Amino acid sequence: MTSSFHRRLLLGTGLGLAAAGRASAQQDIGRAASFIQATGQDLVAAINDTRADLPTRRQRVASVLRKAVDIEGVGRFILGRWWRQATPQEQQDYLKLFEETLIRNLSARFGEYQGVRFSLGRSQQRTEDDVLVNTIIERPNSAPFALDWRVGDINGQPKVVDVIAEGTSLRLTQRSEYSAVIQQNNGSIAALLTAMRRQIQQLSAREQGGR
């Protein structure tokens, strides 16, 4: 830290502004990384806490996700162009179902993720408005894999806005999926909501069986 500060001084006044800009960006990256670190630890602790019963663990995961994820922003991004065509009632139902899907998707995998470990990876970088925080997910008996978390600034708070695995963004893939469901049903948003309800039922059935 100190040596790089000295080097920056030596670079002279011409680069002073650039260095200041970088310093504030670095601070952002640091904040995003520690935010992800804390969120990840909370999630891992909730998943691995086998002493608690299933509903309690799901509750804990749900509260971590509600706190850490920009659920409304991500939900609206994923519904994309259909958001404006939805009635206010449909929008409200959709956001509730979306949140439920997010939570159930994780809780249905508790068994699968038992013993999961989580650590910050080596590269943290800034993109246009967000910070990409790289993490490594390790599970017993399977190869570790990298997961990138896109952290945005929502009203002054860091929030997760996307998760990227092997170059594949979850929100882009899910937008494609939801839009395809609506299109295959002649533009009916109600059809998507029905499909989401069915999916939540299936996930909760698996949650019961998979622990």
Next chain:
Amino acid sequence: MPSPHRFAAALLTLALLAGCAARPDPTDPDAVAEFKQNNDPLEPFNRTMFSIHQGIDKVVLRPVAVAYRDVVPQPVRAGVSNVLGNLRTPVILANDMLQGEPRRAGDTLGRFLINSTLGLGGIFDVAGDHFGVRGHSEDYGQTLAVWGVGEGAYLFIPVLGPSNPRDLSGFGLGIASDPLTWVGQGVTVDVLTGVRAGMTVIDTRESLIEPLDAVNRDSLDPYAVLRSAYRQRRNAEITNRLDNVAPANAGATGFGVGKGIVPNP
């Protein structure tokens, strides 16, 4: 085996006969933007091909992959995977060089020399495990992309999986430029070539059992999810953004480009 190009031409003819996707309402800019973004003007045809593929997969590909995993112990499967990967290195090397990546080319060449000798003909990945030179994948589809060739319309091809004209051409070039395609002739060579192709399909499908099960089980529209995941992942591969290793058997097109199209491989 029909040449990939003739195969592609036949498919395109079929696609034209099957008709194209309904164009979006030109007065709705969002709908037009999405249509362009999906890059799938042949969607009805592709969806038909996808359901044919799902049928084949359910009856043949997946059961064979599951049986392979049940019967053959993991160390042997890893060895098979390594041998297939080692056999692919000449094509990977050619593409490293064609893309002007001397460092990656050096890695590939070094791996080939070490694994073919110390690794007993490629059975053991000595270069990766003991020398820290990890493998990566390259193919002609990626090289064409680096050279500025556009992907063209999205295609779904039964057994091969998601693709497009550029990656499909790359797949053909990969076969044509593979030295092993041209070595010798006769029944033995044909049998070995067939075994290699068959093992590549089984090995690839085996590595994809969990991710594809997850997509088929959890997704509201597996076709759309695979289309989106394939195109995103392919773009990341082209820019070499992924420093994690593609599987040894990664091909130029289709599911073979990588394990873990969803976050839980």
